[in-house]
Amino acid sequence: MTQDKTNFTSQQDRLPPQSIEAEEVILGGIMLDPSAMSRISDRLSADAFYINAHKDIYQAALRLYSQGLPTDLLCITNWLSDNGLLFRIGGRNKLASLVDRTVSAVNIDVLADLVMEKYQRRQLILAGTEIVQLGYATETDLPVILDEAEQKVYSIASEHSASDLVHISHALADTFTEIEARHTGKGSPxxxxxxxxxxxxxxxxxxxxxxxxxxxxxxxxxxxxxxxxxxxxxxxxxxxxxxxxxxxxxxxxxxxxxxxxxxxxxxxxxxxxxxxxxxxxxxxxxxxxxxxxxxxxxxxxxxxxxxxxxxxxxxxxxxxxxxxxxxxxxxxxxxxxxxxxxxxxxxxxxxxxxxxxxxxxxxxxxxxxxxxxxxxxxxxxxxxxxxxxxxxxxxxxxxxxxxxxxxxxxxxxxxxxxxxxxxxxxxxxxxxxxxxxxxxxxxxxxxxxxxxxx
Missing domain, CATH: 3.40.50.300 (P-loop containing nucleotide triphosphate hydrolases)
Structure with a gap:
């Protein structure tokens, strides 16, 4: 089983934060119940998966979902095969085992958040390693180094709230709430x-x-x-x-x-x-x-x-x-x-x-x-x-x-x-x-x- 090879050499004696079981249940869930994809596609990125094979499978699901196609076992198998990735992820048996081990996709939202949390922890470890290297960059002014180091950590903290397209119905509801609050004197933005x-x-x-x-x-x-x-x-x-x-x-x-x-x-x-x-x-x-x-x-x-x-x-x-x-x-x-x-x-x-x-x-x-x-x-x-x-x-x-x-x-x-x-x-x-x-x-x-x- 191939794992993410992101540089964690300074922590070789410790396993980076991950939840392989959660990743497997998520992948099995979207093949068992393709409608579950709509609940996690905008909150879970392919990079968040620790196992490289899991990244490939989820990436296939994202591509299919973006085209309006189902993410069931057959469609994902065909997509991976057509793109030369089926052997790399472990073949048809790997996909079938993911489905067999999954009971339902009912908790897929919670599991997606868990996988993202583990990913952010790994990113934090990586940022720490990069910050150590910045400390040795004596040719660069210290204020520049400090701002770059702080930005690395800040970007991890704010990653989950990245801007995205917002449907006008949601924006209208928020705007109406603000107008109503101003009208009643209960608050102002x-x-x-x-x-x-x-x-x-x-x-x-x-x-x-x-x-x-x-x-x-x-x-x-x-x-x-x-x-x-x-x-x-x-x-x-x-x-x-x-x-x-x-x-x-x-x-x-x-x-x-x-x-x-x-x-x-x-x-x-x-x-x-x-x-x-x-x-x-x-x-x-x-x-x-x-x-x-x-x-x-x-x-x-x-x-x-x-x-x-x-x-x-x-x-x-x-x-x-x-x-x-x-x-x-x-x-x-x-x-x-x-x-x-x-x-x-x-x-x-x-x-x-x-x-x-x-x-x-x-x-x-x-x-x-x-x-x-x-x-x-x-x-x-x-x-x-x-x-x-x-x-x-x-x-x-x-x-x-x-x-x-x-x-x-x-x-x-x-x-x-x-x-x-x-x-x-x-x-x-x-x-x-x-x-x-x-x-x-x-x-x-x-x-x-x-x-x-x-």
Whole structure:
């Protein structure tokens, strides 16, 4: 009996995980009851079989099934014979013995899951062997090695949930359930931003698998708004938030969180000029913030591989991630190939972040700078063409939000303390403008209008 010769040389004294009996019952079952094939064809691959002869037999069954032909003993025998494989699998007697030993196909679903589990365990052993070899590849940068090693294990864990064609009837049922949940207020597939009007225009908030871009000129408050969004999503969604701050340190981000939560001006915290009456709210804010699952990385130039790896670890440990924030795009691009112009580098980063959002099923909010052209117009409200360095950012993003404060250009404006969030692009929804209150001394944004249901 020939078994799978996948390289398990480091474990020669131990038999790799397998269930030959389960494999035999599955093969006997689909020949005894060809209708059983429909229950396992999309969940059990031929590679999952440990015995090579079993792989050939199951592959024959898959070919017949795909052609709408029965997988009974006669059809499988003829297919193997016509393709020169009958002798290799042990002849007609091998097939007949599989049928004779099988009582029914009633438990074929459970057995298929068992065979797949054993296969994944063998794949894990193989990945471990390959990771050992990666460790010796000293000519390759360590971050690249670590990401490749992590990806090998992650691919095994996610193999069972690979995407497949979905019949519209199933998609309609899921969509109706989501609409009904939103209508009754029992749930939303989006992570609430904490700002009513912004949630309204975004269809509930930040949605998984989408890339959001928040753009503004320097000092307008995009990092402050990103911090507010991180805290709001963490509170309302009860999910981890990953913040990659390439510009501010972790201490600076945390200090802004404390100012916003405690109601103590940021400059007081910066100088340590805290009054006796302020220590109590500061302590309460620290206790409340400690309960939030917010993770901050202030490495100056993390690579896309490093970001993907860290988000993947948080997602695996906590069962998902509510929001990933990148502060900001152009700084990430500085650490990429200097032989390529900045526009191309920013484009590569934006495409990588879009892939990250889809692959890890998380919403990604990337902050971006705007070019100086906006300063030379009468109306300083930014437009899509103001995105700095790359039109690819506009193309890759699902939503582009531009932050504008009239008081930055007109100190005497009656709109002092008002921030405009101008949604210039939304792939699956409307565009428009949302107004928020901006309390600069506490680096805090607030709802301007009362919440509306959506």
């Amino acid at each position: 989006a992570a609430s931003s904490g700002f009513y009007d912004l949630d309204n225009i975004l269809g509930g908030g930040f949605r998984k698998g989408r890339l959001y871009v928040l753009a503004a000129r320097p000092s307008v408050g995009k990092s402050a708004l990103a911090g507010n969004l991180a805290l709001n999503v963490a509170k309302t969604g009860k999910m981890p938030i990953c913040v990659f701050s390439l510009e501010m340190s972790t201490d600076e981000y945390v200090q802004r969180f404390l100012s916003s939560e405690s109601g103590i001006e940021n400059n007081f915290l910066e100088t340590g000029n805290v009054s006796d009456s302020q220590w109590q709210p500061l302590s309460v804010a620290i206790a409340q913030l400690s309960e939030q699952q917010i993770f901050i990385n202030d490495e100056s130039c993390p690579s896309l591989n490093e970001i993907r790896s860290q988000v993947r670890r948080i997602s695996s440990h906590y069962g998902g991630v509510g929001l990933v924030i990148i502060d900001y795009l152009q700084l990430m691009a500085l650490d990429t190939d200097s032989r390529v112009n900045m526009a191309q580098r920013v484009g590569e980063i934006s495409r990588g972040l879009k892939r990250l959002a889809k692959d890890l099923d998380v919403p990604v909010l990337a902050l971006s700078q705007l070019n100086r052209e906006v300063e030379h117009r009468n109306d300083k409200r930014p437009v899509l063409s103001d995105l700095k360095d790359s039109g690819a950012v506009e193309q890759d993003s699902d939503v582009v939000i531009m932050l504008y404060r009239e008081e930055m250009y007109n100190p005497d404006t009656p709109d002092r303390g008002i921030a405009e969030l101008v949604v210039r692009k939304q792939r699956n929804g409307p565009t428009g403008t949302v107004k928020l209150l901006f309390d600069h001394q506490f680096t805090r944004f607030k709802n301007l209008s009362r919440g509306r249901s959506f």
